[in-house]
Amino acid sequence: MRDSVFNCCFNPPHPPGAVEETHWHSNRAQALPQNDRRFLIFFDFDETLVDECSDDAMVTVAPGGSLPSWLKDTYRPGRYNEYMQRVLAYLAEQGVTPSNVRNTIERLPPCPGIPALLRFLMSCPPQDFEVICVSDANTVFIETWLQSLGFRSLFMRIFTNPAHFDENGQLQLRPFHSHNCLRCPVxxxxxxxxxxxxxxxxxxxxxxxxxxxxxxxxxxxxxCPSLTLAPDDVAFPRRDFPMHRLIQEMHEAKPGEFKANVVPWSNGEDIINKLRKVIEERA
Known part of the structure; x- marks a missing residue:
């Protein structure tokens, strides 16, 4: 189905207890949060920090560089996490090792200007930015990539699907949580x-x-999360990608409904330029 304002993740507030606690406090950086941070910034991972989908990159290490049709046919909409669990099991059966997985992830290219953006955030005074990653990838992929480029310490939290290599070298993947949003992946x-x-x-x-x-x-x-932002907040959609198109569609269909400032980006430098202004405005 085509991405649309009307079939994406806009949903009413959830009742208390809608999110399970299981992985809520996992993947913390070493330092405890500083409570004087002025700005809270969230980053996606796939096609935001890295310039491709990390799950898709795993296909390149499969025999022949592709998955068998019987496996691809098991995918069901909204249940990609379950499908990826089967893909990872298949790769392990085909002899793909933890080293193969980590090496593949380490080679993922960053999006244009993203290393400069992350270096900029690391150079800011500690009271400026609290940096969080929220991604439908997994802990092994994100931790591996950030560590390989030297950016892991920048992120105070990583909210993603938990994963680990078991005693047989298979990457075991689990869902992050359950929720009541009918339009989001389960x-x-x-x-x-x-x-x-x-x-x-x-x-x-x-x-x-x-x-x-x-x-x-x-x-x-x-x-979906950009809809939670307030009028003073900023949404940075990658230009001409689905998030950007959905924001534009909402502006046209429901003027005034999308509250946050919108700054499309093609390069991390576009984000740096806006962050410099935010810092100066709020100094």
Whole structure:
């Protein structure tokens, strides 16, 4: 189905307890959060930090560089996480090792200008940005890639599907959580993650809100959390990707409904330029 404002992830607030706690506090950086951070910025991973889909990259290590038809035919809409579990099991059966997996992920190219953007964030005063990753990839892929480029310490939290290599060398993948959003994949609603994490941090900050919340993404599942942003916040959709098209469609279909400022990006430098202005405006 074509991406559309009306079939994406816009949903009413969830009742209490809609998100399971299982993986909520996992994947923390070494340092505890600093409660004086001025801005909260979320990043997607696939096609936002890396310039392709990390799951698709795994196909390149399959025999012949492709998956058998019987396996591809098991995919069901909204259940990609379950499909990827079967793909990873197949790859392990075909002799793909943890080293093969890590080497493939380490070779993923960053999106244009993203290394410069992450270096910019690392160079900012510590009270400026609290940096979070929220992705439908998995812990092994994201941790491996960030560590290989030296950016892991920048991210205070990584919210993604938990994964680990078992004793047989197979990458075991599990869903991040369950939720009540009927239009999101069953394993992850990013809007729920953004809402809940932001509320949790404001509570930890004794009610003090961030000056701005910012969200950088590309896909249809990044449109969903961008709807949670307030008028002073900033959505950074990758130009001409689904998130950008869905925002444009909402502007046309429901003027005024999308609240956040919108800054499309093609290069990380576009984001840096806006962040410099945000810092100066709120100094």
């Amino acid at each position: 394993n992850m609603c990013k809007a729920e993650i953004v809402r809940r994490y932001t509320a949790q941090r404001v509570h930890e900050r004794e009610g003090r809100r961030y000056q701005r919340v910012l969200y950088v993404g590309d896909g249809a599942n990044d449109f």
